[in-house]
Amino acid sequence: MLEVLALQMAFGGVRALDGLSFSIGGGEIVSVIGPNGAGKTSAFNCVSGFYRPSGGTVRLAGQEVTGLRPSAIAARGLARTFQNLRLFGELSVLDNVRAGTHLWSKQSFLDALLHTPRYRRSEGESTDEAHKWLDFVELRGDRTGLVRHLPYGEQRRVEIARALARRPKLLLLDEPAAGLNSGEKAELRDLIRRIQQLGITIALIEHDMSLVMEVSERIVVLNFGRKIADGAPDDVRSNPAVVEAYLGRDADDDEIRDARAGISEKGADHA
Incomplete structure (x- = not known):
């Protein structure tokens, strides 16, 4: 490998x-x-x-x-985590993990701009994928709140979930x-x-x-x-x-x- x-x-x-x-x-x-x-x-x-x-x-x-x-x-x-957490502190827990799905997302810039059906499907798939990996790492905190409000150990789980979302x-x-x-x-x-x-x-x-x-x-x-x-x-x-x-x-x-x-x-x- x-x-x-x-x-x-x-x-x-x-x-x-x-x-x-x-x-x-x-x-x-x-x-x-x-x-x-x-x-x-x-x-x-x-x-x-x-x-x-x-x-x-x-x-x-x-x-x-x-x-x-x-x-x-x-x-x-290849996906990785870092010695010092590199999460997006002003985004929600869910959106931090959704960010990891962009590598395989099928939507284009135009789709996002016009909110086409393909954009909506892709956004739904991204959200489902993020929940899947947050379930996998057994996150116990709130997924809709800002990630910086989570305890440190939970933030570590979010970072791993985001890496896994890259498949x-x-x-x-x-x-x-x-x-x-x-x-x-x-x-x-x-x-x-x-x-x-x-x-x-x-x-x-x-x-x-x-x-x-x-x-x-x-x-x-x-x-x-x-x-x-x-x-x-x-x-x-x-x-x-x-x-x-x-x-x-x-x-x-x-x-x-x-x-x-x-x-x-x-x-x-x-x-």
């Missing part, structure tokens, strides 16, 4: 991505983790078109999308558990698994190591813009290069044991 080959990205003299390569198979749940500054969000931004890489190749479902605009990549089947093949989740309490994280874990059951491939960046270990089928670990590990959760957790990247060469035996168990507070804070 996704191939990243020798990706390069630099900001001035800082090399954010240094020949990064990894792939994600159709239907997989893959987490991309690493210490702060490892290049995780830069990689997502290059894949989704928000950054133009200085070198390398990105392929989505076999098609090269390197350097295309975000809208063009989205049209090829993606690949969903990128950038720190979806940020700011959530333990109960909301458990609900997010179940939601991610239900999304996978729809046949959607999922890649996520996440700081919560417990969530990463529970939902991931495979984990890709970055450090200084390079891949240092790629494998099943148990294999990655015991990888010496991963432990060193998170805790440094001077970590004591207790820290190493906790990091490998995936439950270290220090490890989670540095994810």
Whole structure:
């Protein structure tokens, strides 16, 4: 579903991505983790078109999308959420999710201007689709009120619903558990698994190591813009290069044991 080959990205003299390569198979749940500054969000931004890489190749479902605009990549089947919520605060909950349906909407500018029958049909389909995905993410708040009035955890659900309304093949989740309490994280874990059951491939960046270990089928670990590990959760957790990247060469035996168990507070804070 996704191939990243020798990706390069630099900001001035800082090399954010240094020949990064990894792939994600159709239907997989893959987490991309690493210490702060490892290049995780830069990689997502290059894949989704928000950054133009200085070198390398990105392929989505076999098609090269390197350097295309975000809208063009989205049209090829990619949707994403962001570390910092990017909802339309002055729109309703329902209209925020309806905005995600524009990629497949059949109406034209003229239809919208003249309110043609096709416009009315399309608007009805868009509304039905938005309700469908809000039901799917189990939104409990008011759908007609402004989205900015919802609690933070509910806004996270709206953002995921909007991404799903685009009918993606690949969903990128950038720190979806940020700011959530333990109960909301458990609900997010179940939601991610239900999304996978729809046949959607999922890649996520996440700081919560417990969530990463529970939902991931495979984990890709970055450090200084390079891949240092790629494998099943148990294999990655015991990888010496991963432990060193998170805790440094001077970590004591207790820290190493906790990091490998995936439950270290220090490890989670540095994810």
